Amino acid sequence: MTPPRTSSPVLVGRGDELAALLRAVAGQPSVALVVGEAGVGKSRLVRELLRRPEVAPLRVLTGFCQPLREPFPYGAVLDALRTLHVRGPLSPVTGVLRPLLPELADRLPEPPRRPEDPRHERHHLFRAVRELLSAAGPVLLVVEDLHWADDGCRHLLRFLMSDPPPNLTVLVTYRREDAPGGMALGTAYRPPAGVTGVVVELTPLDRAQVGDLTAAILGVDAVSAEFAARLHERTAGIPFVVEEMLRALPEADWRLLDDVEVPALLRDAMAERLDRLPTTGRRIAHAAAVLGVPASEDLLARVGAVEPERARTALTHALHSGVLHEHGEMRYGFRHALAQQAVYDTLTGPERQRLHERALDALEDVVPRPVMQLAEHSRRAGRPADWLRNGEAAADRALEVGDPSTATHLYRRLLDEATLQPSDVDRLAVKLGQVARGGIDQHDPRTTLERLLDDRRLSRPARGEVRLNLGFLLIRQFESVVQARLQIELAVEELTDRPDLAMRGRAVLGQPFIGATPLAEHLRWMRVVDSFIEGCDDPAVRYSLLANELGSRLSIGDRSVLRELDRLPASADDVETRRHLARANCNVADACMLVGHFDLARDFLDKGLRLTVGAGVPFTASTGQSTQIHLDWYSGNWGSLVPRAGRLLEEYRELLPVASEISLVLGCLAVARGDWDEAERHLAESGVRSVENSITPVALSGFAALTRLWLERGDPARACAEADRGLDLLRRKGVWAWAGELAPSAVDAYCASGRVEDATKLVEELSAGIADRDAPLAVVALKVCRALLAVAREEEAVFPLQEARRAADELGLAYYSAVLSERIALCGLASGPEAAVAALGEVADRFDALGASRDAARCRHLVRGAGVATPSRRGRRGYGNALSPREQDVARLLAQGHTNREIAEVLFLSPRTVEQHVARVLRKLGVTSRTELVT
Structure with a gap:
């Protein structure tokens, strides 16, 4: 009997997926993401694609990510580029790749002068890779197992996929369950306009497809329904496991599935294949399983304790048996991670420990030191001292190269060790808190930090710093702001010997936009911090405090702050100071946006976001992106705002400051479109449900939007109720500079309900509250409120409305300017309907241009109800089969x-x-x- 094939000669059950990839390849520039669990057939689908004649004209470049990667950025992409053939001259920027791609050195120009700013260096590298690919003709770049990629590789791929050259297709494969946050690129991705994009999701095969796959592997026309059903039951329809199951069947009676033990199906299959190998071949396979990444013959021999003269024969046996596969450049490993794990599981505990010890000894002399692999082997070899040394070095290295997620994971695992000395616990706990504070991973670090507070080995100063960092984490989580303030206050008391750290806690307690704490309490903390800054000689400490303090004071309308912003330098040489400056600029931008200094906000936001590049502060970058979304709402830049905001919300849903602000903007956009259910859903996440645990100005604007929503829906009583709740929070807080959206909405609702006295009182409070404040948005709001009162009292209102509109135009408030123009036109309906109708038509067009379809429809409804003949629609464009x-x-x-x-x-x-x-x-x-x- 002919033995069964090791894999199917035809692709089974993936016709639609293959067709989708072929369409993507044909539509360059294009991006394809192939998603699926381990063993489901991602690599097989890619191999089938590469065999198709439609792909032949393309230059195929392939890179592989490894599970025990070293913290060296861009590795998989650089490996793929090594065999690239370029055409034509290259610009000097591509010279930055010369040290990284020695195989192409003779075709690359001399490296340009290294820029002083690391973010420029990284940008040069990204541009160089893009140009290299552009010069290579039609290219298909394949990166497999992206879930194991380093953060640098993800950033580079995201750069390429966000603006691919016209000759490029990027295809990546990954497992969603193993990717950070379930996203292969670390963040949500959607192809930009003009780029063909496809996501191919591979699922396990159904019973009939398992039968087809089995028949193809066995070389028969069909298998029985019972056989297919039994095999499907035992393999869950995962193609790789089906293959391994069939491979492990006895040659003489391969149909007798019951002869193969379950549930450890794959382990048994690999064990059977291992048994066919000579002793030296098994040792080589065991060494490969312990190493976990493709390795050289020499390394496999050293770890497997195989004499050098017998190693080649042993390796050949392992390759011919299908246990191991060649991965290029004389590196050998398993075809799939499942196969590696299956062989690893055949080892006893003592055997695994001995092999990890050998791996550790063999890798100690490698230069540069593979600290990630050394850390893993140290841990599994049961060498706590080596695990601590190598694990911490790997975490530190990951942080240096901008991979905070890996650093966080390693620090957490190290802190789980019960044998750590108190000094080790102190050091690692502080490091974990510091990296978690700047990252976006929330819950896992929080759990570890909370556990550490009960660890008796933690010293009092370290406990204070751990508690402080825990407070910084909590303050950005939903329903945790009150708890965060309590933790930070306790930390300040514990950090008596660290006044710099204690002052950072006080600076956060002084931030007025957190929760419902009255402004007077924040001012008490701010005065202490201001006094400390005046006598502080340490630049890093001073900038870390200014990062909070400048934004805090500016956000409440402190007139003196604008004169102090030049205290922030443009950049700094050391990464730590640059991180503080990035946060300072982003915080100042947010504060400027809150009070209405929109041009300043954009300037500081641009500086802040540029400083975040390569600084390893994803949380700061996320807050900057949400500020940009909010600025675009104010300026009327709504064209792509909904999808952009939606992507950010998906990415940062767990971060209170970011998610609540983006939810606010999405809710406001939904109100303008008349999407009531969607508006309520988003606005509920803006902080209005729990004001004690909110970002206060965001929650206030959320109440304003809800007030507008219920007015539009014809329920002024409900509108007034939302206005009352918002004003209660505003009065408790005492920051009238944040009334720019709430006050006009509340006055409108009160006047519509006959509560003119309440509206009048509110206008008086607002006037007094901003009398000595620098708050341009609140000044515009005051003008609007007075104009609305004039309308309600049936006084002359056109002039105050026009004055309010001029003020809104000066700030660039496109939507609110259109709303005021509508009010002005309504005032004219009684005296000059023809002119008012024309004005309403123009306002409707303005609303349409913004995307405020509900407002545009309301204006046109008013035009129809005015009883005035409108100009003929003849001559307007026809839409044919396109939607109007x-x-x-x-x-x-x-x-x-x-x-x-x-x-x-x-x-x-x-x-x-x-x-x-x-x-x-x-x-x-x-x-x-x-x-x-x-x-």
Whole structure:
């Protein structure tokens, strides 16, 4: 009988997925992501793609990420580039790759002068890689197992995939469950406009497909339904496990599945194949399983204790048996991580320990030291001293190269060791807190830090620093702000011997935009910090405190702060100071945005985000991105705001300062579109549900948006209730500089409900509250409030409304300027309807241009109700089979499941008109029903 094949000669059950990849390759520039669990067939699908004639014209470059990677950025991509053939001259920037790609040195220009700023150096490298790929003709760059990539490799790939050259296809494979946060690139990714993108999700095979795969592997036309069902049951439909199961069957009776033990199916299969190897071959395989990454013949022999003269024969046996595979450049390992784990599991505990000891000894002399591998082998060899030394070195190295997630993971694992000395616990606990404070990993570091507070080995000063860092983590988590303040206050008391650290805690306690604590309490802390800064000679400490203090004072409208912003240098040579400066600039930008200094906000935000590059402070970068989203809301830059904000929310959903601000913007956009359910859902996450644990100015704006929402929905009583809740928080806080959105909404709601006296009182409070404050947005709000009061009292309102609009225009408040223009036009309906109708039509166009479809529909409804003949629509553009703007609004609401009546209410249309729009939308989109459209 012919023995079964080791794999299927044909691809089974992946026709649609292969077709999707072929379409992506044909549509350069393009990006393809292949996602699936271990053994599901990602690599097989890629191999099948590479065999297709459609791919032949492309230069294929392949890189592999390894599970025990060294903290060396960009490794997989650089490995892929080593065989690249470039065409034509290259710019000087590509010279930065010459030391990294010696195989291409003779084709690359001399390296340019190394820039002083590390972020420029990294940008040069990214540009160089992109240009190299651009000069190589049509290229398919394949990076496998991206879930094991270092952060640098992810950043480089994200750079390429965000703006790929026109000749490039990037294809990556990864396991979602093993990728950081479930995202292969570390952050959410969607292809930009003009780039073909596809995500291919591979799932296990069903029963029929397992039968087809089995028949193909065994070389028969078909297998019985019982055989396929049994095999599917025992393998869960994972193709690799099916292959391994069939490979392990006895040659004479390969159909007798019950002869193979379960549930340790793959381990048994590999054990059977190992048994066929000579002793030296098994030793080589065991060494490969312990090393975990492809290794050289010499290293495998040393770890496996195989004499050098017998190593080649042993390795050949392992390769011919299919236990090991060659991975290029004379490196040998397993075809799949599952196979490696299966062989590893065949070893007894003493055997594993002895092999890890040999691996540790063999790798000690390697230069540069592979600290990640040394750390893992030290831990598994049971050498606590070596594990501590190598693990800490690996974590420190990861942090140096901008990989905080790996550093956090290693520090946490080290701190789980019960044998650590008190000094080791102190040092590692402090390091973990420091890296976690600047990262975005929230819950795992929090658990470890909370446990450490009960560890008796922790000294009092270290305990204070651990508690301080825990407080810094808690303050950015939902429902944890109150607890965070308590922890920071306790830390300040414990850090009597570390006044610099204690002062950092006081600076955070002085930040006024956290929770519902009255401003007076924050000011008490701020005065102490200001006094300390004046006498501080340490630049790093001073900038770390200024990073909080400048933003805190500026956010409450302190007029003196703008004169002090030049105390921040443009950059710094050391990374730690640059981190503080990045945070300072981003905090100042956020504060400027809150009070209405929008141009300044953009300037400082640009500086801050540039300083975050390569500084290893993803949390600071995330807050800067949310500030940018908020700025775009104010300026009316709404074109791509919803998808951009949605991606950031998906990425930073666990970070209170970021997620609440993005939820606010998405809620405001939904109100402007009339998406009531979506608006309520997002605004509920802006802090309005738990003001004690909120970012206060965000929550205040959330109450403002809810007030507008209920006014638009015709429920002024509910609108007033939301305004009352927001004003209660504002009055408790005492920062009237943050009333820029809430005050006009509240006055509008009060006037609509006949509560003119309450509106008048609010205007007086706002006027007094900002009298000595530098708060341009609140000044505009005060003008708007006075104009709205004039309308309610039936006084002359056009002039105050025009004055308010001029003020809004000066700040660049595109949406609020349009809202005020609508109010001005409404005032003119009584005296000069023709001019007012024309003005309303223009305002409707402005709303449409922004994307505020509900507001535009309201203006056009007012035009129709004015009883004035409007100009003929003849000459306006026809849309043919494309959706008109109004049909796009209808399609969006249809896709959200709204009825015709609900759509009519949102867009101020008659049900009959909506019915006609719906019919055209379905026809133009080529669907036959609402259900099909939603799908």
